[in-house]
Amino acid sequence: MSFFNKRYFTVIIETRAPSPPTPYVSIAYMYPTGGGQNQGNCEVGCENNWNFGGGGIYGGDVVEIINNLTGKANCTYLKLKNNSILQKTIERFKGKTPINLIINQKSNLRLDDYNPKSELVNAKTYYGNSYNINITLNTEQANNRPSLALVRTILHEAIHAEIYRKVKTTSGVSLVNGEWQLPDGSRANFPSLFDTYNEDPSNPYHNYMAKYYREALELGMKEYATSIGETHSDQFYKDLAWNGLLNTKAWENQYADPAYAKKEKTRIITVIANYEKSKKNECH
Amino acid sequence: MKNLKKMNVIKIVLLIMLSHSIISFSQKKEDVYLVLNNADLDYYIAGNFDLNRTYITIYNREEYQYHQKKVEEAKKNGSYHFDPASGRDNLNIKVRKLTFEVLAAERLKASSCDIDRLNLVDYEWILNNSWKKIAKQDYDFKDIYFLKKIDDNEYVSYKVGITIVDH
Numbered sequence: 081m082s083f084f085n086k087r088y089f090t091v092i093i094e095t096r097a098p099s100p101p102t103p104y105v106s107i108a109y110m111y112p113t114g115g116g117q118n119q120g121n122c123e124v125g126c127e128n129n130w131n132f133g134g135g136g137i138y139g140g141d142v143v144e145i146i147n148n149l150t151g152k153a154n155c156t157y158l159k160l161k162n163n164s165i166l167q168k169t170i171e172r173f174k175g176k177t178p179i180n181l182i183i184n185q186k187s188n189l190r191l192d193d194y195n196p197k198s199e200l201v202n203a204k205t206y207y208g209n210s211y212n213i214n215i216t217l218n219t220e221q222a223n224n225r226p227s228l229a230l231v232r233t234i235l236h237e238a239i240h241a242e243i244y245r246k247v248k249t250t251s252g253v254s255l256v257n258g259e260w261q262l263p264d265g266s267r268a269n270f271p272s273l274f275d276t277y278n279e280d281p282s283n284p285y286h287n288y289m290a291k292y293y294r295e296a297l298e299l300g301m302k303e304y305a306t307s308i309g310e311t312h313s314d315q316f317y318k319d320l321a322w323n324g325l326l327n328t329k330a331w332e333n334q335y336a337d338p339a340y341a342k343k344e345k346t347r348i349i350t351v352i353a354n355y356e357k358s359k360k361n362e363c364h
Numbered sequence: 365m366k367n368l369k370k371m372n373v374i375k376i377v378l379l380i381m382l383s384h385s386i387i388s389f390s391q392k393k394e395d396v397y398l399v400l401n402n403a404d405l406d407y408y409i410a411g412n413f414d415l416n417r418t419y420i421t422i423y424n425r426e427e428y429q430y431h432q433k434k435v436e437e438a439k440k441n442g443s444y445h446f447d448p449a450s451g452r453d454n455l456n457i458k459v460r461k462l463t464f465e466v467l468a469a470e471r472l473k474a475s476s477c478d479i480d481r482l483n484l485v486d487y488e489w490i491l492n493n494s495w496k497k498i499a500k501q502d503y504d505f506k507d508i509y510f511l512k513k514i515d516d517n518e519y520v521s522y523k524v525g526i527t528i529v530d531h
Contacts, residue, residue: 191451191531192421194411197432199446199453201531206419207498208465208527221448233449240530252500253528255491258424258460260528263499282458285530286450324449324531352449 145170146182153185153222155363156230159307163231165300169238172245180212181241189218202233202324205240207248213241225356227363228305232320235300239293243285246270247277260284280329290322290330297321308362319351393506397482398490400512406487413512413520415469420510420524422490424460431457451531462494464510464524471520479511479519494526 149157160166173181191198202221206214215237222230247253251266259281267274273288280287298317305312325331326345335341400409408425411417434455438444445454483505485493496503510522 192410193419194409194417194421197410199451200448201451202448203531204451205530206463206465206527207530208525218448236449244528248498252498253495254499254501255462255495258458258491263501265500283450283452324447324451327447327450327452 144180145173146180148182148184149217150185151219151223152227152361152363153217153219153230156222156227156361157183157234159227159363160231160234160304163235163300163303163307165235165296165303166238168296169235169242172242181215181238182212183215183217185217185219185222187219189216189221203237205237205244207241207244213244215241223361225361226359227308227361228301228310229320229356230361231304232297232301232323235297236289236324239289239296240285243273243288243293246273276330283328286325287328287330290325290328294318294321294325316351316355319348320355322348323352393504394483395507395509396485396489396505397479397509397511398485398487399479400510404487413514415471415520417469417522418466419463419527420466420522421461421463422487427457427459428461431455431459449531462490463527463529464494464508464522465527466522467525468523469520471514471518473517474511474519475517498526498528 147154147157170181186193189201189204190196191201200221201218203215203217206216208214215234217230217233217237221233247262247266250269251263253260254263255261261281261284262270262274262277264274272292276288276291277284298314298321301317301320302312302314305317322331326348331345332341335344400413402409404425406425408423408428409420410423434457435444435453438455443454447453490508493503493505494508508524508526510524512520512522514520
């Protein structure tokens with residue numbers, strides 16, 4: 081209870097317990113110095129290193145991945161857990177930064193859960209002002225699409241979390257004229273993040289993901305599909321990776337001919353829609 | 365002589381401690397409170413205000429209403445498309461909004477005098493300051509509370525923190 085509450089509000093009728101306290105994290109985790117792996121030095125290397133080998137980097141279990149999934153969503157997540165791309169993403173949350181990753185699901189997840197007029201979405205990632213990043217999956221969307229489509233969603237949201245982890249551990253974000261921007265301070269550590277983020281202020285995270293993480297998404301999906309005995313063409317994985325990223329500058333800047341870009345966009349949307357309707361989540 | 369030096373050192377240490385306390389006290393950050401008002405022309409918030417609410421999104425009312433009108437029109441003529449993967453529609457209309465995570469909630473009794481004595485802020489303040497904690501910029505408040513009147517002298521109080529949402 082706040083100072084003012086104690087002082088002025090004499091009667092508390094009902095209360096909801098606050099969120100679980102954020103685990104204490106030493107400043108050394110946030111800004112490692114000397115030796116160790118400094119995430120701040122990673123920059124474009126992070127984008128290029130999605131395929132790199134090397135052992136685990138679990139420096140300590142201060143940071144946690146909390147899985148609250150059930151049913152088909154959980155079944156898919158557990159099968160995906162050993163996926164190298166998801167591992168690479170999750171490794172970055174373990175022992176290197178003071179940010180927890182919490183994975184939830186909710187029935188009929190909407191753009192604004194308190195507004196029945198708002199549309200249903202596949203998933204949401206919340207980047208709060210605590211040390212928690214929350215990913216919430218839409219239960220029905222998880223159940224009624226092929227597991228590979230859900231895998232794309234999980235990887236997509238995990239990459240959102242990873243991008244925000246970078247932002248959070250460096251400069252944070254500022255609100256300028258109603259749009260989030262990275263302040264100049266982030267340029268030193270993450271120049272490509274800085275430039276790409278501010279290039280498309282209405283859709284900065286997707287713009288960055290479209291430019292630097294599509295290959296990771298393709299590889300992650302291919303690896304999962306292979307593990308469950310599905311085979312698709314490389315073009316199929318490329319198309320699927322664009323899902324959710326087609327309204328970005330990165331997409332617009334791909335083609336000089338707007339008519340061709342529009343045609344290609346329609347083709348990709350059709351491929352995705354047909355696949356998503358092809359079967360329900362088969363995970364068991 | 366040695367004792368005199370020791371006394372001087374103690375005096376200096378005490379002086380530093382005293383100055384530090386004065387500076388700390390004068391810079392003490394206070395909680396800020398926004399009393400939510402459904403009739404406010406500047407912003408719009410959807411949904412009920414109960415203790416189970418986990419997020420509060422504040423929309424720019426004018427932009428929100430304009431977007432809703434265009435959505436209805438586009439749905440009527442069959443041109444509306446919403447992409448559940450990106451969380452965006454094909455209208456490309458900017459609707460400014462801020463989303464807050466509810467960190468704690470409680471129902472409490474408070475008179476209008478109680479409310480007036482709080483460190484009250486308005487929507488403009490929220491737009492200009494509420495995000496500064498995640499921007500790693502200087503900020504001059506402790507925590508943000510939203511208060512929603514639900515009955516005579518009865519409020520729901522939400523302790524909130526700004527959050528970014530993407531899809």
